[in-house]
Amino acid sequence: MRRKIIAGNWKMNKTIVEAVALAAAIKREVGQIEHPVMVICPPFTALTEVSMALKDSEIQVGAQNMHQEDSGAFTGEVSAEMVLTSGCSYVILGHSERRTLFSETDQLVNAKTRKALTVGLTPIVCVGESLTQRQAGQMETVIEGQFNGLLDGLSAEEIRRIVIAYEPVWAIGTGQVATPEQAEEVHRFIRGLLARQYDEATASEITILYGGSVKGSNAAGLFAKENIDGALVGGASLKADEFVAIVKAMI
Numbered sequence: 001m002r003r004k005i006i007a008g009n010w011k012m013n014k015t016i017v018e019a020v021a022l023a024a025a026i027k028r029e030v031g032q033i034e035h036p037v038m039v040i041c042p043p044f045t046a047l048t049e050v051s052m053a054l055k056d057s058e059i060q061v062g063a064q065n066m067h068q069e070d071s072g073a074f075t076g077e078v079s080a081e082m083v084l085t086s087g088c089s090y091v092i093l094g095h096s097e098r099r100t101l102f103s104e105t106d107q108l109v110n111a112k113t114r115k116a117l118t119v120g121l122t123p124i125v126c127v128g129e130s131l132t133q134r135q136a137g138q139m140e141t142v143i144e145g146q147f148n149g150l151l152d153g154l155s156a157e158e159i160r161r162i163v164i165a166y167e168p169v170w171a172i173g174t175g176q177v178a179t180p181e182q183a184e185e186v187h188r189f190i191r192g193l194l195a196r197q198y199d200e201a202t203a204s205e206i207t208i209l210y211g212g213s214v215k216g217s218n219a220a221g222l223f224a225k226e227n228i229d230g231a232l233v234g235g236a237s238l239k240a241d242e243f244v245a246i247v248k249a250m251i
Ligand code: PGA
Pocket: 009, 167, 171, 172, 173, 174, 175, 211, 212, 213, 214, 232, 233, 234, 235, 236
């Protein structure tokens, strides 16, 4: 059985005090219910405090990025070990905002993914096509191309420790969620790619999240699809009740 995961990407929002308050509110809202794996990803500055605020809960903490080198002259960067020792067990890698605003390539995301795995972090690796690419009928080619770069050199054992997030760029922060059918089509395609590159058993074990305008009101339809194993949530993860509504849609 593959892991079901709901992850919240807070992006560049929340001071330390605000982040701790939001984490505490999420913990309170979710209460004692049996829930899927929950991961919240605050900015770097709040990782330690949020991890401490959640230490008596099952909620996991993740970073939104990291550098691929261990240490050195990389002003402004944060290493995998720093992320890990801040209390994180997950790290989002290759988010489309990193790709478009900070020029991250598939090769770079591949290097980061390998580093995250070596320290024991679970990478949530993002892929997805833009609107222009979708309209030009290039969705499959784009996703396959991203995969070839991202997964380069990763063994089946390593790929099993990765979470994949399909995030169509046109759905991120736009309110224009993919329909469950559109998302399922791509998730099935991704699982097929994994089966081809590795094997069926490996492909069937990998968690594939959908991301892009997920809310409490549209989550259940997405989660009903066979190949959608959870969500990577942006805007709606900044409100405790909305985020927990998404979590509950999975139960
Ligand atoms: P959104 O963002 O839920 O605000 O569309 C998703 C993401 O960027 O991961």
